[in-house]
Amino acid sequence: MDIMEKLRILSDAAKYDAACTSSGVDKRAGRGGMGSAMAAGCCHSFAADGRCISLLKVLLTNVCIFDCAYCVNRCSHDTERAAFTPRELADLTMQFYRRNYIEGLFLSSGVAGSPDVTCERMIETLRILREEYRFTGYIHAKAIPGADQALIARLGMLADRMSVNIELPSAASLAKLAPDKTKRAILAPMGYIQRRIAESSHDLVRYRHAPHFAPAGQSTQMIIGASPEPDYQILQLSEGLYRRYGLKRVFFSAYVPVTANPLLPAVDTPPPLWREHRLYQADWLLRFYGFSAQELLDEAHPDFHPYVDPKCSWALRNAANFPLEVNRAAYEELLRVPGIGVKSAIRIVRARRAAALTWDALARIGVVLKRARYFLLCRGRRYPGLVSDRDAFLLAMMSPREQHLYRSQESGTRQLSLFDGNEPQLTALQREAIRCLPMIL
């Protein structure tokens, strides 16, 4: 089989992994080497589905002894199989990198033979790149659950970022859909990687040349919509992972049905992209805006609102906190105002030292006044000409896409009941429309 065929099969098998980031580390090539990385990451292209292409995302092989129901590569699935040799993949990576097609390599693999054998082949690929070709670009390696700790340790010394996929948001779903993987088998390497990263950063303080273990940290991914967990549970779990394992990112991947299985959604179910979008919005709120999962959702409201994003929903439920005087409110309070992001909050705090801010100045700073004007006072005054008409207010809380959704699904007489906390009852058809909305727009 030639390289072209292998690349087709093995990138096709890897594409459902959401992570393609190249962020978290700054470095440059030494003399005689090739490759650098920037902390902000760098996108080299965008696929026709709008996802960033930063790394050459492939499997070393899609041969797998496991039989996870949601996975295209499970052993019971009838599909083409292929495997790169470590040398072939290292050469391809270097040639792509040299032409600036990619920022580095994202290497994962099906479990061929045993977890240890698979892990050794991945290590050999990275060894060729790092030691023979002196490649200093970005490498993201997947830890294979069940592999020996010494091998995970070696992989971590060669890669910039490590990840272990948690796959499904609960132990029950894992037992049902991935019988070969247990919660323990997944969390053990995650905990080990975390300890090594902590040790390595501790050593680096003392010895400048101490070896780096996965300097760009570790991440994980879970599949959304293959199992019945509500958003509340997923968000709680992500928050726990950030806290306990110091993860850089938790990725969500909307489940794309790949086969008929009574335990899984039907094959023609569109991927729950809207839900994935809401989870990412909430994920940002956890990481950069000082929110906790408990504030955004609770048992009484286990799912995100279809029309209004998580931050607006929070503000609406906590209307008593507003309006805020923009010239006096603390940075942490400003961050919680819909229409103000991290950048504009920083700019507000800086700019108001020079002079009290006006509405005009806020617009220039980059505040989205369409939303923020309902929650702010500027020099003690409300936004001029602000109509507190309920419909206008609700529309202001929605993006054009959400408005489109709202208009097409709510009849003129029925109104959204956001204030009393009741989620609108959606018909099956409406749910369907929400799901596939991102694809028709």
Add this chain to the structure above:
Amino acid sequence: MSAHDLVTYRYDGSWEGLLCCVFESYTAHELPEAILGPEAPETSLFGSKTIVTDVGNAARVEVSLPRKLGHEAAELVRLTFFTCLPEKELWMLRFLRLGYQYGPQLLQFAGNETVYRLQKAVQHLLSEAHLLKGFIRFSVQNNVLVTTIGPKNCVLPFLAGHFKARFPEEHWLIYDAAHHMALAYRPYETAILPLESFSAAPPDEEEARFRALWCQFYDTIEIRSRHNERCRMTLMPKRYWKYMTEFTRDFAVPDANPQLPAT
């Protein structure tokens, strides 16, 4: 000084030349209506002054920048020079006048039109440079990496450090077709040179093979059920596609031994 004076400055298009315009504006107590580079056509009905670049005067202004405006504001003006902001010279002059009057705090004038224009323009410049760090596609030609770009801003100086850190042992050339300049590198020196035109040779067999492999990867990695044309265009505007391998799809290798026409 609120109104403009009925005078136009014409300078040689260099940074030093622009600093001399600033010098002239202060010594003559006037705010010109326009500052024109050497390429601008002669249109003014009113008096046009040709500002001769004087290294001494330029140096006096240059030294004063960080001292009076602070490093951050001085850097902002310096970067604005590379942007595609319409009438950038005039906006820069206005900014400097504000800066000499108020000092470093002028950056905090959130409502000020002039400060806003400069900040926006520089943001545009730096983000375009960042995008191009990813979107540039090199072709290997006689073991030299070559590429063409068509940016709106003059981004070449902002790409040099990045590619130098990445490919220290390679020879490479980035041609800016919009500004007719090239960034050239050989170990371990970089140069920016004027270049009227440049076009890469057609690919050889190896080059064509990797282009085809890249396009294979690009096509395969899309998840069809998530197809989203608009999202792709927002993140990667179409004006960049013109020079990207995955869109040009140019793998044709010219015949190595062309058949001579039968005589």
